Amino acid sequence: MSGLWNFKSLSEGRKDRNYYKQACLPTDPVFAEHLLKTCLEKDDSLRIFKIILQKGSIFAPGKSNMKQTIYFLFYINIPKLYLNYVSLYLFAVPIRCPRRKVLAPTFSPKNLKAFANVFSQESGILAERLKAVVGRGAFSAWQYMTTYTMDSVCRESFKLFNFLEINFPIIIESKRDALQKEHLDPNEDESLLKPKGDLKTFLELLIEGSSSNNGYSNVELREETLVLVLAGTDTSAVGAAFTLLMLAQHPNVQNKVYKEARWDCHVYLYKLKKRLTTHTRLQGVFEDSYRAVTAEDLPRLKYLDAVIRETLRLYPPVPFIVRKVTNDVTLRKYGHLLYRIPTSLKPVRLEAKLFYIISGSLIASSVTLVEGCGIFISIWGIHRNTRYWGNDAEQFRPKRFLEPLPHPAAFMPFSYGPRACLGYQYAMMSMKTALATIVRRYRIIPSDEKYTSKEVRVSFDVMMKDVDNFRIQLAMR
Numbered sequence: 510m511s512g513l514w515n516f517k518s519l520s521e522g523r524k525d526r527n528y529y530k531q532a533c534l535p536t537d538p539v540f541a542e543h544l545l546k547t548c549l550e551k552d553d554s555l556r557i558f559k560i561i562l563q564k565g566s567i568f569a570p571g572k573s574n575m576k577q578t579i580y581f582l583f584y585i586n587i588p589k590l591y592l593n594y595v596s597l598y599l600f601a602v603p604i605r606c607p608r609r610k611v612l613a614p615t616f617s618p619k620n621l622k623a624f625a626n627v628f629s630q631e632s633g634i635l636a637e638r639l640k641a642v643v644g645r646g647a648f649s650a651w652q653y654m655t656t657y658t659m660d661s662v663c664r665e666s667f668k669l670f671n672f673l674e675i676n677f678p679i680i681i682e683s684k685r686d687a688l689q690k691e692h693l694d695p696n697e698d699e700s701l702l703k704p705k706g707d708l709k710t711f712l713e714l715l716i717e718g719s720s721s722n723n724g725y726s727n728v729e730l731r732e733e734t735l736v737l738v739l740a741g742t743d744t745s746a747v748g749a750a751f752t753l754l755m756l757a758q759h760p761n762v763q764n765k766v767y768k769e770a771r772w773d774c775h776v777y778l779y780k781l782k783k784r785l786t787t788h789t790r791l792q793g794v795f796e797d798s799y800r801a802v803t804a805e806d807l808p809r810l811k812y813l814d815a816v817i818r819e820t821l822r823l824y825p826p827v828p829f830i831v832r833k834v835t836n837d838v839t840l841r842k843y844g845h846l847l848y849r850i851p852t853s854l855k856p857v858r859l860e861a862k863l864f865y866i867i868s869g870s871l872i873a874s875s876v877t878l879v880e881g882c883g884i885f886i887s888i889w890g891i892h893r894n895t896r897y898w899g900n901d902a903e904q905f906r907p908k909r910f911l912e913p914l915p916h917p918a919a920f921m922p923f924s925y926g927p928r929a930c931l932g933y934q935y936a937m938m939s940m941k942t943a944l945a946t947i948v949r950r951y952r953i954i955p956s957d958e959k960y961t962s963k964e965v966r967v968s969f970d971v972m973m974k975d976v977d978n979f980r981i982q983l984a985m986r
């Protein structure tokens with residue numbers, strides 16, 4: 510990951526203060542939190558994605574209207590970190606990002622509950638597919654996990670192949686018509702485009718959310734659906750695949766996850782049996798560990814939740830976020846540390862009054878990031894910052910997530926602030942369902958049993974991945 514630090518930086522010095530024109534790489538949550546709440550535009554270095562996704566949510570302009578420096582100075586002077594958080598939240602003027610406004614209700618609790626059925630069905634299919642590799646030595650889990658997330662998202666989006674063809678406007682129009690018709694006549698037969706049951710596709714939910722004048726146009730609908738497909742597939746697949754690696758390398762952790770899933774299953778079964786004495790034909794479905802995971806199970810799988818979070822801490826699928834400064838932002842000293850700039854980024858002309866050199870890094874009393882400056886928030890660095898996570902920051906220890914966070918922004922795999930990931934809960938539910946289903950059926954073993962704690966080597970291309978392609982083995986329970 511060191512490559513992340515080797516980009517070129519040019520600093521334009523201005524008198525009395527430190528000005529950074531090009532690069533800023535905070536690894537401290539205090540600064541990251543401030544920057545993520547004040548700098549809402551994506552940097553131009555991401556223009557290749559802008560070309561693909563056009564103005565889709567991830568790159569849509571975000572309007573920041575916070576008086577950043579004042580709030581920041583206010584909250585860094587308050588000693589209790591959680592108070593800092595509350596004060597910033599209360600003082601921040603709400604952000605208006607029209608694209609996000611329409612997209613956000615798609616992830617309402619009601620819709621999420623309905624999506625859980627899809628995860629459950631797709632996890633069952635995933636577990637069946639994995640049967641083919643059980644007991645047959647090492648294989649790459651990547652293709653299985655990415656098929657699972659792609660199938661789940663696409664079932665909720667619409668038929669991907671239709672989407673790839675040019676007839677997207679026709680699909681939208683027919684869906685608009687169908688929804689309107691349904692609205693007028695609720696007894697009408699179900700549209701062929703609509704999946705069975707309560708579940709609405711992402712596209713239908715977005716069209717519904719676009720019924721007012723401020724809703725999406727057809728072009729915007731296409732952009733947002735593409736955003737959901739791209740943002741929601743590989744990210745969750747990477748998260749789940751890294752968790753499989755961690756479970757393979759830490760058998761004790763895996764045992765706890767397994768016990769939690771089984772125990773939970775029994776409690777559920779017990780309650781269900783009491784209720785279902787007359788519905789005996791259903792009992793067989795729930796009698797063994799093959800029972801599908803339901804939306805109600807997910808909140809109870811607390812240890813699994815901690816395991817996934819600890820994995821995302823050590824191996825965040827999106828290891829850094831790129832933003833652009835649109836108004837000068839000043840970061841000031843707090844505690845003993847101000848701002849760490851790797852020596853390779855040492856500016857040519859720096860005119861601050863106070864400098865500290867700590868182990869090859871330059872620490873200044875205040876840093877002003879000028880308009881146009883690109884910011885790389887290092888999620889990787891924040892997640893391994895020993896100041897917050899302790900000296901064992903590099904260790905896999907899921908128990909940390911059963912305790913309060915050391916700082917609200919110390920854990921941010923889904924980013925932080927007004928432009929944080931919209932699919933956060935969706936992703937957690939999807940990963941939990943798949944992992945709980947796999948662990949209940951199979952024992953996960955490292956690709957080479959001799960190296961149980963082999964260090965994971967990562968590479969970075971758009972997302973962070975395992976160089977060895979997430980290789981594991983499976984055995985029947």
Ligand code: HEM
Pocket residue numbers: 566567568609612662736737740741742744745748825826827830831922923924925927928929930931932933935936
């Ligand atoms: C483990 C899985 C995931 C991770 C690690 C992840 C991470 C992220 C990160 C870091 C950002 C923000 C980038 C920034 O702050 O500039 C983001 C934005 C976004 N994500 Fe996710 N994501 C995940 C899953 C999903 C899923 C499943 C969906 C939807 C189905 C989704 C939809 C979005 C959208 C729409 C945005 C743009 C939000 C905005 O700019 O207003 N993500 N995600």
